[in-house]
Amino acid sequence: MIDLAFHPGLVLIAGAGVIALLRGPARSAVVIALPVLGLFLLWRLPEGAALTLPWLGQELLPVASDRLSRLFATVFLIAALGGGLYALTQPSRLEIPAAYVYAGSALGVTLAGDLVTLFVFWELMALASSLVIWSAASRAAYAAGLRYLMVHLLGGMLLFAGITGHIAETGDSALAAMTLDTASQWLMLAGFLVNAAAPPLSAWLPDAYPESSFSGMVFLSAFTTKAAVYVLMRAFPGTELLVWVGLFMVFYGTLYALLQHDLRRVLAYGIVNQVGFMLVGVGIGTEIALNGVAAHAFVHVLYKGLLVMSAGAVLQASGARSLADAAVALRRMPLTAACLLLAALTMGSFPLTAGFISKAMISQAAAEEHNLAVWLLLGVGTVGVLIIMWLLISVAAGRAFLSAGIALPGAASAAPDEPRPAARLDPAWNMGLAMGLFALLCLLPGVWPQALYGMLPYTVDYRAYTGPHVVAQMQLLLFSGLAFYWLGRMLRPVPVLLDFDWLWRASWWRLGQAGSRSRGGAFSAWRKHAHDWTRRAEKAIDLRRGPHGAFLRTRSTRTMALAVMLMLMGYLVLYYAPW
Amino acid sequence: MMKQPQALSSLQGRLLALCLLGLALLAGLLTDMHPHFDVESFPAFHAALGLAAAVLLIGGVALLGRVLGRRRDYYDRHD
Numbered sequence: 001m002i003d004l005a006f007h008p009g010l011v012l013i014a015g016a017g018v019i020a021l022l023r024g025p026a027r028s029a030v031v032i033a034l035p036v037l038g039l040f041l042l043w044r045l046p047e048g049a050a051l052t053l054p055w056l057g058q059e060l061l062p063v064a065s066d067r068l069s070r071l072f073a074t075v076f077l078i079a080a081l082g083g084g085l086y087a088l089t090q091p092s093r094l095e096i097p098a099a100y101v102y103a104g105s106a107l108g109v110t111l112a113g114d115l116v117t118l119f120v121f122w123e124l125m126a127l128a129s130s131l132v133i134w135s136a137a138s139r140a141a142y143a144a145g146l147r148y149l150m151v152h153l154l155g156g157m158l159l160f161a162g163i164t165g166h167i168a169e170t171g172d173s174a175l176a177a178m179t180l181d182t183a184s185q186w187l188m189l190a191g192f193l194v195n196a197a198a199p200p201l202s203a204w205l206p207d208a209y210p211e212s213s214f215s216g217m218v219f220l221s222a223f224t225t226k227a228a229v230y231v232l233m234r235a236f237p238g239t240e241l242l243v244w245v246g247l248f249m250v251f252y253g254t255l256y257a258l259l260q261h262d263l264r265r266v267l268a269y270g271i272v273n274q275v276g277f278m279l280v281g282v283g284i285g286t287e288i289a290l291n292g293v294a295a296h297a298f299v300h301v302l303y304k305g306l307l308v309m310s311a312g313a314v315l316q317a318s319g320a321r322s323l324a325d326a327a328v329a330l331r332r333m334p335l336t337a338a339c340l341l342l343a344a345l346t347m348g349s350f351p352l353t354a355g356f357i358s359k360a361m362i363s364q365a366a367a368e369e370h371n372l373a374v375w376l377l378l379g380v381g382t383v384g385v386l387i388i389m390w391l392l393i394s395v396a397a398g399r400a401f402l403s404a405g406i407a408l409p410g411a412a413s414a415a416p417d418e419p420r421p422a423a424r425l426d427p428a429w430n431m432g433l434a435m436g437l438f439a440l441l442c443l444l445p446g447v448w449p450q451a452l453y454g455m456l457p458y459t460v461d462y463r464a465y466t467g468p469h470v471v472a473q474m475q476l477l478l479f480s481g482l483a484f485y486w487l488g489r490m491l492r493p494v495p496v497l498l499d500f501d502w503l504w505r506a507s508w509w510r511l512g513q514a515g516s517r518s519r520g521g522a523f524s525a526w527r528k529h530a531h532d533w534t535r536r537a538e539k540a541i542d543l544r545r546g547p548h549g550a551f552l553r554t555r556s557t558r559t560m561a562l563a564v565m566l567m568l569m570g571y572l573v574l575y576y577a578p579w
Numbered sequence: 580m581m582k583q584p585q586a587l588s589s590l591q592g593r594l595l596a597l598c599l600l601g602l603a604l605l606a607g608l609l610t611d612m613h614p615h616f617d618v619e620s621f622p623a624f625h626a627a628l629g630l631a632a633a634v635l636l637i638g639g640v641a642l643l644g645r646v647l648g649r650r651r652d653y654y655d656r657h658d
Contacts, residue, residue: 254636255636255639255643256643258636258637258640259640259644259648367615367616368615370615370616372618375615375616376618379625379628379632380628380632380636383628383629383632383633383636384632384636386629386633387633387637467610467611468610468611468612468613471606471607471610471612471625472607472612472625473625474603474606475603475607475623475625475626475629476625476628476629477629478596478600478603478626478629479600479603479625479626479627479629479630479633480629480630480632480633481596482596482600482630482633483629483630483633483634484633485596487633487634487637487638488637490637490638490640490641491637491640491641492641492644493644494644494647494648494649495648495649495650495651495653496648496649496650496651496653496654497644497647497648497649498647498648498649499647505654506653506654
C-alpha cells in the first residue's frame with residue numbers, strides 16, 4: 001500500500017507551487033531535485049495498482065505501474081529534468097512552475113489505471129501547457145495559445161463524453177484495450193487523437209509550439225503527443241484505422257515541415273511526422289510493433305528535446321528564427337551546431353545513435369505482418385525524415401540550402417565566404433549542460449541497445465546491428481542525401497501554408513472578402529450573396545454574444561436572483577407534477 | 580578550403596561523396612540482405628528507394644507550396 005503523496009506526478013505538481021515561491025539558488029536546486037526525486041519514487045513503485053480509491057461507486061486506480069507506464073514516465077521525468085535545467089535562466093517566473101505541473105500531469109496520465117484519473121490529468125495537462133505557451137508573453141503567443149487551448153478543450157469534451165458513456169454502458173472505468181464497437185469508444189479515440197495531433201485537428205501543434213519561449217518548446221515537445229501515444233497503446237492497440245491515420249501524419253508532417261522557413265516550425269511539423277510513425281506501430285499492434293513504438297517514443301523525446309534545445313539556444317543568443325538566419329548564427333555556436341547535428345543524425349536513424357535501434361522495429365513489424373504496402377510507405381516516409389535531416393544538417397553546417405528562396409527583409413542570406421566572426425555565442429552553462437545530457441542520452445542506447453531494450457514492455461528478440469540493416473540504412477541515408485544535394489534548391493519555404501485550421505481561422509471572412517471583390521457573372525453573384533450572408537451572421541453573433549451582447553451583459557444581482565428563483569420553481573413544478 | 584565551409588563544395592568533397600555512395604552500393608551487393616519481400620531482393624533496392632522517394636517528395640513539396648502557399652499577412656484581417 002502506498003500513499004498518494006508518493007505519486008511522482010503529484011510530487012512534481014506540488015513542487016511547482018514551491019518553485020513559484022522561491023528565488024535564486026534554492027529555486028534552481030528544487031528545479032533539479034524534483035525530477036530526480038520523481039525518478040526515485042517512480043522506480044520504487046510496485047508492479048500493478050498500488051492504490052485504490054473508491055469514488056462514486058467506481059474503483060479508481062491513481063497509481064498503477066507496469067513496464068510500459070514506467071518507460072514513458074521515465075522519459076517524461078528525464079524531459080522535465082533536462083527542460084528544467086535548460087530553463088533555469090528563463091526570465092519568465094511562470095514558465096518552470098507551469099511546465100512542472102504539465103510534466104506532473106503527463107506522469108499522472110501514464111500512471112493512471114482508470115479513465116477518471118486519466119481524464120483529470122489529461123485536462124490539467126491542457127491547462128498547464130497553455131500556460132507554458134502564454135509565458136512567452138508575446139501577442140503571437142497569446143493568440144496561438146488561445147487557439148491551442150480551444151482545440152484541447154474540444155478534445156477534452158470528446159474524451160469526457162466518451163468516458164462517461166463508456167462507464168454508463170459497461171459500469172467499468174478501467175483503462176483497458178478496447179475494440180471500437182460503441183460510439184463512446186469512438187469518442188474516446190477522437191479525444192486521444194486530438195492530443196496526438198492527428199488530422200483534422202493537427203494544426204494546433206505547429207501553430208502554437210514555435211510561439212512559445214526559447215525554453216518553453218522543450219517542455220511542449222515532450223509531453224502532450226507522447227502521452228497520447230501511450231494512451232493509444234493502452235486503449236487501442238491493433239486498431240487498423242491508426243495505421244492509415246499514422247501514415248497520413250507521416251507524409252503531412254514531412255511535406256509541411258519542408259515548406260517552413262522558421263526552424264522551430266520545421267521541428268514542430270517533425271513531431272507530427274514522428275508521432276505518425278508511432279501511430280502506425282500502435283495500429284499494427286503486435287508485440288514487436290508496440291516495443292518499437294515504446295522505444296521510438298522514448299528516443300524521440302530525447303532527440304527532439306535536443307533539437308528544440310539547439311534551436312532555442314540559437315533563438316536566445318541571436319533572435320534568429322528562420323533557417324537562413326539560424327545557419328548564420330550557428331557558425332558562431334560550434335557546440336550548439338554539434339548538438340543539432342547529433343540530434344539530426346539520431347532523427348535520421350544513423351548507426352550508433354539511439355534512432356538506429358528504435359524506429360526500425362516498426363518497419364520490421366510491418367514486414368513480419370507481410371504488409372508490403374505499409375512497409376513501402378513507411379520506407380518512403382523514412383526518406384522524408386532523411387530529407388528533413390539533411391536540411392537540418394545543412395543548417396548546422398552554417399549553410400541553409402534554402403537561402404535562395406527567402407526574400408525577407410533582414411534575413412541575412414548565407415553568403416558562403418563570409419569570414420567566421422570571432423565572438424562565440426554558445427549558450428549559458430545550464431543550457432549547455434542540459435544539451436550535453438541529452439546528447440549523451442541520444443548516443444547511449446545507440447552503442448548499448450540493451451539499456452533501452454531491457455526497459456521495453458515485451459521481451460525483445462530484435463537485433464538492430466545486422467549487416468542488412470546497416471547497409472540498407474546507409475543506402476537510404478546517402479542516396480536521399482544525393483537527391484537533396486541535387487534538388488534541395490527546389491525547397492522554397494512559403495510564409496503561410498494553408499491547413500485544416502483555415503476552416504476556423506479564416507474561411508468565414510475570406511469567403512466574404514472574395515464576394516466583395518468579385519464583379520459580374522453568376523458565380524460572383526453567388527459570392528456576393530455569401531459575403532452578405534457572412535456579414536449578417538457576424539453582426540448577429542456580435543449583437544448577442546459580443547462583449548456588450550445580450551448574453552454577456554452584466555446584470556444586477558437582483559435580476560439574477562429572481563432568474564435563479566424562477567428556474568428552481570420551474571424545476572420544482574416539473575419534478576412534482578403528476579405526469 | 581577554409582573559405583567554403585559547406586560540405587560538398589570542393590572537388591575532394593564530391594569525390595568523397597561519390598566514394599561513399601559507391602561503397603554503400605558495393606556493400607549492398609556483398610551483403611546477404613535477408614529480404615522480407617521480393618522487391619527487396621533487387622540489388623541496391625534501398626539506394627533506389629532513397630533516391631526515388633526523395634525526388635518524389637521534394638517534387639511533391641514544391642507542388643504543395645505552389646498550391647497551398649499564401650502571403651505572410653494572409654490571416655491578418657484588413658476589412
